[in-house]
Each structure stands twice: as C-alpha cells, then as structure tokens.
Amino acid sequence: SAVISQKPSRDICQRGTSLTIQCQVDSQVTMMFWYRQQPGQSLTLIATANQGSEATYESGFVIDKFPISRPNLTFSTLTVSNMSPEDSSIYLCSVGAGWGQPQHFGDGTRLSIL
Amino acid sequence: TQLLEQSPQFLSIQEGENLTVYCNSSSVFSSLQWYRQEPGEGPVLLVTVVTGGEVKKLKRLTFQFGDARKDSSLHITAAQPGDTGLYLCAGTTNSGYALNFGKGTSLLVTP
Structure with missing residues (x-):
C-alpha cells in the first residue's frame, strides 16, 4: 500500500x-481526502482533494476556512485558516483508488490552538 | 445523523478474553471496512467485506458481514494487549460515494 507522509505531525x-x-x-x-478527528472520536470528512480543480467540500466545511490544493497526483495541502480553539483536532490525509474504496491514512497532524 | 452505529463504545477486558464489536445501520452498504487506530497514528485497514453473509478471518480476528449488508461484526478471540486501540467500521451506501465512519469502539486489553 501507499506510504503517506504528513507534515507537521503536531503544532x-x-x-x-x-x-x-x-500530505505527500x-x-x-x-483519490485524496482530508478528515478531521476529535480526540477519541470518529472521522469526519472535510473534503475530497481533486487534482487540477477545486476540492469538493462536505456539508459544514467551506473553502474559505479550509482551502485545499492538489497540484499533482502525489501531493495535497490543507490550510486551516483563522484558527480558533474549536479547530483543535487531528487532521488526517488519506488516499484511495476510488469512491467508497478502502483508504490508507497518514499518521495525522495534531493541532492545538491557544 | 450517524449512518453507522458501533457498540460498545468502550470495552476494557483482560488478556485472553473474547469480545465482539458490532456495527449496525438501517442502510444497505455496498462494502464495509474495518480499521484499527492506535494512539498517535492514522487508521489502518484490517479488512473489507463486500458480499452479504461473508466471513473473513485475520489470525484471531473474525469479521462478518450481515446477509442484508446492513450490519457487521468483529470478533476477537483470546485478546492480547497488542489488540488495544480504536476500532472503526466504515462503509459506502449505494446512494453515496463517501466513506461513512462509525464512532468507533475503544478497546483496552490489560495483561
């Protein structure tokens, strides 16, 4: 399976x-996806990162708050903008062969906002 | 609304005991996956089931997909401390494309 590297691991x-x-x-x-996971909780899909076009966001998530780039088939970025303490969470990148297919995850970025 | 309901939410057992984790829904799933996540790491895929009634075994872990493809179970035989982690079920319905995750079962196996 693919090896997925996320940076930073925490901040x-x-x-x-x-x-x-x-996410490299x-x-x-x-397919590349971005999830948010509250500590000890399940995963919530933020968006699907589309190569060469705008990301597809899930309900409750907007591009202004979580801009995503995917310049090629091996790399994507997620920006968490204008952060507040409510954004403290684990952010995970995953990859898959297609819609609904098994996904492989990076180790996540643990983000704390003071 | 949570599409997949997992139970129990927390489970603390002693080494050597058996346990079963359940994943239930009112929706039909075209496929269902189980993941295990350890602290500080991302979820790791354990198995995918696609056929109603399917049973898959992975060493001491047995996975079953319900006949109607609405539910699944994970049974662990003779649990070991290395089985400790968050177990997540996830699936895709016929009417959607996204992978829906359950809330997870946090398992602690003590020596």
Missing part, C-alpha cells in the same frame, strides 16, 4: 493564525 498555534498541512504520497493515487 500549537495562536488564535487567528493559519496553518498549512502537507510515494506513488500516484486517484
């Missing part, structure tokens, strides 16, 4: 700032 940020999380895959993949 502590000030309220009102923005942070960009990177060691092979070309069809």
